[in-house]
Amino acid sequence: MSSSFWRSIRVVSWSFFGIRKGSESQQDTASVNPFHIIVAGIAGAVFFVIGLIVLVNWVVAK
Numbered sequence: 001m002s003s004s005f006w007r008s009i010r011v012v013s014w015s016f017f018g019i020r021k022g023s024e025s026q027q028d029t030a031s032v033n034p035f036h037i038i039v040a041g042i043a044g045a046v047f048f049v050i051g052l053i054v055l056v057n058w059v060v061a062k
Contacts, residue, residue, distance in 0.1 A: 008036035012044050 011028045014020045 004031070004033050005036045005040070008032045008040045009044075012037060012040040016044060016048070 007028065011032060
């Protein structure tokens with residue numbers, strides 16, 4: 001995969017936490033592909049929801 005896609009994954013990961021420097025955010029906005037951001041965001045959301053489902057099932061099973 002291209003480095004732009006990996007950069008997009010990093011940008012989306014930081015946005016999930018809500019911590020990001022303004023200067024880095026502006027630099028990433030100028031250099032990443034919007035399609036990569038959409039794909040990485042959807043994948044991140046899916047993994048987050050699956051993780052929550054697994055955690056809830058694990059807690060309820062105990």
